[in-house]
Amino acid sequence: MSIRVKASVLPLLITVAMGMSACSQSGQTEQPEQVTNTKSSAADATILRFSHFWPATSAMQTEVFEPWAKKLETESNGLLKVEIYPSATLSKPDVTYDSAAKGTIDIGAQAHGYTAGRFPLTQIAELPGLSNSAVQMSCMLQTLYDNGTIASEYEDTHLLFLMGAGPSALHTVDKVIRVPEDMKGMRIRRPSAIAGDIIEASGGSPVGLPAPDIYTSLQRGVIDGLSFPWQPTGDFRITELTNAHTNIPFYNSALLVTMNKDRYEALSDDLKKIIDDNSGRVMADIAGEMTDREDSKFMEEARAKGDVMVDIPDPLNDPDWKGPLTEGTQKYLSDVRALGLDADSVYEKVKVASAACKV
Structure with missing residues (x-):
């Protein structure tokens, strides 16, 4: 009697053992899959096209824009990639802001003075006797934006930062x-x-x-x-x-760097935070300090x-x-x-x- 019971139980035991073995194997393969999924690939990355009018050899390109783009890529683990197009190759200097607003480009840098009448309040900061350095001008512009004095002039884009030229x-x-x-x-x-x-x-x-x-x-x-x-x-x-x-x-002169609003809003909160952390006054100061150094050099x-x-x-x-x-x-x-x-x-x-x- 006991032999028949054991014989009947044997298939069940084999089935259970096989199931446990399968679960064990599955558990061993899950962890590598999770690690792989956290790695970004070219297909995962958001490509942002950045247009500006400075030459590719300028300090604005090499000391401000390129390090900024690299920082976004590094902090996002490759999920944000900025392709920079200098020398107005992607948008004309006088329509770069509008190109960013319309989405023809993702990010653009432009001098306010290229579009007469478009930023009348911001350009009050350009008047004589108000600034003696690019650092001071950049600080003034970013302060006026942050406290709401001139913010209404940029509502059709997501402004990244403002910066000023030297005297x-x-x-x-x-x-x-x-x-x-x-x-x-x-x-x-x-x-x-x-x-x-x-x-x-x-x-x-x-x-x-x-x-x-x-x-x-x-x-x-x-x-x-x-x-x-x-x-x-x-x-x-x-x-x-x-x-x-x-x-x-x-x-x-006043200058701006801005981003298409829809492109920004489509990003995840984590990626938005990376952009936000590398925008505003921190970038205004970096651009201003570089400009003052270059002014003195030339x-x-x-x-x-x-x-x-x-x-x-x-x-x-x-x-x-x-x-x-x-x-x-x-x-x-x-x-x-x-x-x-x-x-x-x-x-x-x-x-x-x-x-x-x-x-």
Whole structure:
């Protein structure tokens, strides 16, 4: 009797043993599968196309944008990859912001002055006497965005960070500009409406050109000189053609880096956080510090090759320059008021930010 019982139980025991063996084997293979699933692949990665107008060899590309892109990729374990397109190869300099807003590109960097009237409140920060360095200007812009003063101008994109150029200079070939009257009859490239107003008030003829077109325009005599900070003057090789420079901080350009809103919202919360942690003031400071270093480098290079240098560090208190600068400032504020915007209130807030950000 006991033998029959054991015989009948034997198949059951074999079945159970096989089941336990299968479970054991399954348990041994689960862990590698989980590890494999945590590794990103090219198919998993989100590719973000980033367009800007600086040359590929510029410090803005090599010291700001490339390290930023690498940091996003590293912190996301390869799930975020930024493809950078310099020299305006993916979008024209004056439509880069709109291209990001529409989704033609994912990320774009642009100078505000390339789209006259598009950022009227932000550009109040460009007015004379408000900033003496790129670090200060970058801090001012990011502060004004973070406290809501100018945030409404970027609602159609996801703004990453704002940054500022260093103080401007006037760069010419042979003719030295010491007083406003020296600009009479000269065609001067202007980077924004504000600079254009001041050049016009000084008797010059402002000419609007994107940065990549300046070299050939100066070479062919389309313009006689230009208004430009030192860092891009070196980046775009303008110092090869010019030999006279008037260092006069009559404006500071504002610049932006922004992202398509839908592209940002489609990311997971973890990836959004990585982008957020590498945006805002931290990047504004990095860009500002790089720009000030490059400004000094290119200025010293021009001085070393024997170029003429005229320094007017405080033009608002200079008897020759105060008039045109004041006239240009009031004209711009009047134009902003005509749009129905509270230019005077924003101007006062910009002054507060300027004092708080002073280096």
